[in-house]
Amino acid sequence: MNKGKSIAEIHKDCVACGTCVKVCPRSALSVFKGVGVVVDREKCIGCGKCAKVCPAGVISIVGGASE
Amino acid sequence: MKKKWYDYLWLAELTYLCLGLFNILFAWLGMIFFVTPLVIAIFGGGKTYCNRFCGRGQLLGILGDKLKLSRKAVPPKFLRSKWFRYGFLAFFMTMFGLMIISTYKVFTGLPLRQAVTLLWVFKLPWQWADVSSVAPWVAQFAFGFFGVMLTSTVLGLLTMVLFRPRSWCVFCPMGTMTQGICQLKHGKEFKENGRKSEENRGTAENSGE
Ligand code: SF4
Numbered sequence: 001m002n003k004g005k006s007i008a009e010i011h012k013d014c015v016a017c018g019t020c021v022k023v024c025p026r027s028a029l030s031v032f033k034g035v036g037v038v039v040d041r042e043k044c045i046g047c048g049k050c051a052k053v054c055p056a057g058v059i060s061i062v063g064g065a066s067e
Numbered sequence: 068m069k070k071k072w073y074d075y076l077w078l079a080e081l082t083y084l085c086l087g088l089f090n091i092l093f094a095w096l097g098m099i100f101f102v103t104p105l106v107i108a109i110f111g112g113g114k115t116y117c118n119r120f121c122g123r124g125q126l127l128g129i130l131g132d133k134l135k136l137s138r139k140a141v142p143p144k145f146l147r148s149k150w151f152r153y154g155f156l157a158f159f160m161t162m163f164g165l166m167i168i169s170t171y172k173v174f175t176g177l178p179l180r181q182a183v184t185l186l187w188v189f190k191l192p193w194q195w196a197d198v199s200s201v202a203p204w205v206a207q208f209a210f211g212f213f214g215v216m217l218t219s220t221v222l223g224l225l226t227m228v229l230f231r232p233r234s235w236c237v238f239c240p241m242g243t244m245t246q247g248i249c250q251l252k253h254g255k256e257f258k259e260n261g262r263k264s265e266e267n268r269g270t271a272e273n274s275g276e
């Protein structure tokens with residue numbers, strides 16, 4: 001059963017560089033006070049664009065019908 | 068997205084490197100790239116420098132993305148680990164300290180060494196520079212500091228080609244320092260924020276994992 005939509009999840013090793021923020025088509029990402037990135041779960045559509053550009057490789061797309 | 072003035076700061080970075088090659092004393096201008104991020108982070112601006120104003124990050128992005136010079140491979144995991152990032156920061160600061168010491172030695176009378184050290188070992192002779200107009204220690208600092216800037220540029224370009232465009236940002240000492248400051252100031256808030264959104268997820272989607 002579909003437990004919800006797919007969504008970007010950020011690992012704690014995020015370096016807060018902000019690269020992902022710039023590519024998100026839904027403006028779902030923001031750098032929280034220079035510490036790390038937070039995902040707006042309402043806005044994120046799980047497209048995976050952010051995961052492709054993250055230089056630290058800390059974004060994964062989780063959830064969705066497949067899980 | 069509409070381009071803002073600060074989206075062109077990569078030009079400043081490029082100009083800086085060219086000016087430094089042309090006249091080593093311009094290396095001093097690089098202090099701006101050192102002090103600004105720290106000041107912003109200390110006074111509550113978070114990583115706005117990295118996220119908006121850093122010309123180096125932008126330049127690596129342009130070279131990697133627009134000019135397609137990057138392989139776009141995920142960097143190895145150790146690069147983003149705390150021990151590597153803080154280890155590199157410590158190493159970088161040690162080398163920076165040694166550079167300050169040699170500047171001080173010239174200040175106290177030792178002869179000026181006209182060379183730019185690349186990657187901490189390779190000494191590039193820099194005899195063409197005319198530094199007779201300033202005190203020897205001012206010139207010595209310029210040589211040392213330009214070495215720091217060139218070294219980080221070379222590492223940035225190398226990791227840009229090998230991995231993703233902004234891979235340098237993963238272990239850039241300035242990035243690590245500014246994030247470290249923000250973590251000290253807002254780390255707890257960030258954790259609480261994360262917990263709250265986890266709770267929201269539980270109620271909103273009612274997913275039993
Ligand atoms: S998966 Fe797509 S929509 Fe979601 S945060 Fe990443 S870029 Fe934005």
Ligand code: SF4
Nearest residue numbers: 014015017018020054
């Ligand atoms: S691109 Fe990756 S490391 Fe950079 S802020 Fe986004 S999640 Fe963090």
Ligand code: SF4
Nearest residue numbers: 117121124236239242
């Ligand atoms: S991590 Fe370093 S190179 Fe990257 S944006 Fe920040 S200061 Fe610039």
